[in-house]
Amino acid sequence: MAIACITTARKDHKRSIFNILLMEKNLKQCAGIDCSKDELVVSFGVLTEELSTELKATRCFTNNLKGFSSLLAWAEKLSTKDSEVLFVLEATGVYHEALSVFLIDHGKSVSIVLPNRASAFQKTLVCKTITDKTASENLCIMGLQRKLDLWQKPDEVFTLLRSLSRERNQLIKERTQITNQLHAGQHSVFTSEAILQRARQRLQLIQEQIKQIEQQIKEVVQSSSALKVKVTKLCTIKGIAWSTAVSIIAETQGFTLIKNRKQLASYAGLDVLEHSSGTSVKKTAHLSRRGNKHLRKSMYMPSLTAIVYNASMKELYLRLLSKHGIKMKALAAVQRKLLLLVYTLWKSGQDYDPLYENNKTSKLLEQPEKTALNELAL
Helix, strand or coil: CHHHHHHHHHHHHHHHHHHHHHCCCEEEEEEEEEECCCEEEEEEEEEECCCCEEEEEEEEEECCHHHHHHHHHHHHHHCCCCCCEEEEEECCCCCCHHHHHHHHHCCCEEEEECHHHHHHHHCCCCCCCCCHHHHHHHHHHHHHHCCCCCCCCCCHHHHHHHHHHHHHHHHHHHHHHHHHHHHHHHCCCCCCHHHHHHHHHHHHHHHHHHHHHHHHHHHHHHCCHHHHHHHHHHCCCCCCCHHHHHHHHHHCCCCCCCCCHHHHHHHHCCCEEEEEECCCEEEEEEECCCCCHHHHHHCHHHHHHHHHHCHHHHHHHHHHHHHHCCHHHHHHHHHHHHHHHHHHHHHHCCCCCCCHHHHHHHHHHCCCHHHHHHHHHC
16 A cells, blocks of 8 residues: 555656646746826736747736836736746836836846837737727736846936036027027017016026036036046036036946947937938938937037037038038037037046047058058048
């Protein structure tokens, strides 16, 4: 009787091991989250060893701390220990920020997808219906099938500087509008003095607020000695003022997620798009302007200053202007070069050398003639 029990136990043990070996492992696990003001629609799916995507479940949660905790517990129940769960969110205004920070603080992997990229991926799928549920499912499938960059929690200093910088720029825009209204009212016959007086009061209030914001920005920068040194070095570039340097590092989060110069140009919308096919389609190359509009706007006035006082930028501007005669196109090239220069100095920690381009050319000319010509051609 005892021998029969032992034999049966051994058979059950072997059968359980065999069943475990036959079980499919999940290569990837993902939760796609569609965020709105009050609700989170979450779809959970896996990528099997057969490289097939399977959607396991979909559920709604409230967009608050209680809902975040419930979402995390729900995802842990559905997940296995084969792989880590990736949470994919779409950047919808500010409604995704609280959940993103909550997940990062709990040690989870988070990827934030831009709306245009999510929309482009959705067009590759068979699903034509657009609802919160299908949006979360598409984000889940995207996380399973694509290799997405992981999101990192931004530094609070850079986040604060970005908010202050954008507020300052908005007030400057309002100040310009009110100044123009005052100018028009002062030269109009039908304008009331009371209207002009209220406009002057608004203008005075805005100017005071701009001074307060600039003072707060200075205090934030000076609170970090390393940040203060780097900003000071960036201001040695002719064309880059103190406010411009702060705007650049604020909009790029101190270049934390920027991996190379090409990515930075694309993020700013200063990359060139080409569209050609065979001999019938050949459109003129142009700037994408699909990046950070605040960063691109902050580079406009510095480029105008640089083409006057910065020798290398002026040479670039005149060379391109003589080539095609389009001022804005040449000015955009100066903006791109200035931005990449700021990125290089920030990463290297070096001081700005206005004679760097001349020294570089001289070193190339000192090389053997064939090598120097090849380098200059690049």
